[in-house]
Amino acid sequence: xxxxxxxxxxxxxxxxxxxxxxxxxxxxxxxxxxxxxxxxxxxxxxxxxxxxxxxxxxxxxxxxxxxxxxxxxxxxxxxxxxxxxxxxxxxxxxxxxxxxxxxxxxxxxxxxxxxxxxxxxxxxxxxxxxxxxxxxxxxxxxxxxxxxxxxxxxxxxxxxxxxxxxxxxxxxxxxxxxxxxxxxxxxxxxxxxxxxxxxxxx
Numbered sequence: 001x002x003x004x005x006x007x008x009x010x011x012x013x014x015x016x017x018x019x020x021x022x023x024x025x026x027x028x029x030x031x032x033x034x035x036x037x038x039x040x041x042x043x044x045x046x047x048x049x050x051x052x053x054x055x056x057x058x059x060x061x062x063x064x065x066x067x068x069x070x071x072x073x074x075x076x077x078x079x080x081x082x083x084x085x086x087x088x089x090x091x092x093x094x095x096x097x098x099x100x101x102x103x104x105x106x107x108x109x110x111x112x113x114x115x116x117x118x119x120x121x122x123x124x125x126x127x128x129x130x131x132x133x134x135x136x137x138x139x140x141x142x143x144x145x146x147x148x149x150x151x152x153x154x155x156x157x158x159x160x161x162x163x164x165x166x167x168x169x170x171x172x173x174x175x176x177x178x179x180x181x182x183x184x185x186x187x188x189x190x191x192x193x194x195x196x197x198x199x200x201x202x
Contacts, residue, residue: 002060006046009038015087017062019045028062029083031090037064052083061087071095071132078127080120089113097172099132100161101125106171156183160192169200 007021016029028047038045047062048069061083063069075086092113101109102125110121157178164174177196
């Protein structure tokens with residue numbers, strides 16, 4: 001199995017990129033939002049990859065982080081979601097946004113991905129609820145990679161997010177607002193909620 005590919009970014013197409021590794025051009029399908037975060041063509045890139053083997057084709061799917069790739073593997077393990085469906089979801093939602101949408105049971109957000117209907121979104125939530133953890137998002141600062149854990153109470157943040165979604169905010173808005181709030185040992189759910197609502201106003 002090809003775990004990752006490191007080489008020169010040659011071209012960005014609509015759904016995939018071309019990476020030159022020792023004179024061989026690898027076509028790698030990627031989530032569109034990840035493609036938008038890549039450096040300019042001509043730069044060296046390292047792409048984590050998943051090799052999908054079918055009777056009529058071999059396809060490489062690529063991701064900027066190991067976390068994205070692991071979430072993709074969980075997605076394609078859901079019955080009814082193939083590699084293209086998993087790619088569609090991660091083109092619409094980041095891995096963190098998907099985590100909270102699943103934990104919040106947010107069918108609307110997940111089914112906003114092209115090709116993913118309401119029934120498939122409901123099935124995804126049921127099958128992944130015990131496999132995705134919101135703590136992975138809450139326990140680190142925005143922008144940090146998986147493994148860079150900071151302090152703070154994930155339970156308080158989680159309750160604040162649930163309160164915001166109960167008020168009608170989307171899971172994505174709620175997650176971003178709560179993650180923007182500084183939480184210390186004296187913080188209460190009410191404190192976090194009030195500060196998060198201030199961020200909602202901007």
